[in-house]
Amino acid sequence: xxxxxxxxxxxxxxxxxxxxxxxxxxxxxxxxxxxxxxxxxxxxxxxxxxxxxxxxxxxxxxxxxxxxxxxxxxxxxxxxxxxxxxxxxxxxxxxxxxxxxxxxxxxxxxxxxxxxxxxxxxxxxxxxxxxxxxxxxx
Numbered sequence: 524x525x526x527x528x529x530x531x532x533x534x535x536x537x538x539x540x541x542x543x544x545x546x547x548x549x550x551x552x553x554x555x556x557x558x559x560x561x562x563x564x565x566x567x568x569x570x571x572x573x574x575x576x577x578x579x580x581x582x583x584x585x586x587x588x589x590x591x592x593x594x595x596x597x598x599x600x601x602x603x604x605x606x607x608x609x610x611x612x613x614x615x616x617x618x619x620x621x622x623x624x625x626x627x628x629x630x631x632x633x634x635x636x637x638x639x640x641x642x643x644x645x646x647x648x649x650x651x652x653x654x655x656x657x658x659x660x661x
Contacts, residue, residue: 557609560626564601567633568594574640581644601629 572594579586608625635650642648 557605557622560605560622561602563626564605564629564633565598567630567637568598568601571633571636571640574637574644578640578643604629 572591576586578584604625605622608621612619612621638648638650642651
């Protein structure tokens with residue numbers, strides 16, 4: 524039989540192929556379950572920021588970029604909170620959905636902030652309406 528010998532000019536494995544691409548694949552595989560919560564929290568934080576910008580436009584207040592950094596820090600803190608909950612869920616308590624609890628808490632906090640801004644814009648608060656309906660005081 525005839526054997527075909529293929530010779531390659533470039534037979535070296537680069538650092539990118541040997542270390543960086545596998546590290547990115549492992550990191551991406553580990554972080555894939557938290558991307559849903561990152562995007563959900565980012566959506567609600569973005570909605571909160573958008574409402575604040577609308578309120579500033581209506582009141583003709585200046586929009587200060589240094590105050591908008593609080594939104595970036597809020598998102599970064601939320602991502603760290605979700606990552607810690609994910610690590611706790613994976614390593615310590617796999618039976619308790621820590622990531623869902625932490626994500627739900629963060630979304631609830633953002634919904635309350637959005638409700639406060641909606642109350643500032645319209646004068647109606649959905650949270651206060653629900654609390655008044657369920658309260659026993661008259």
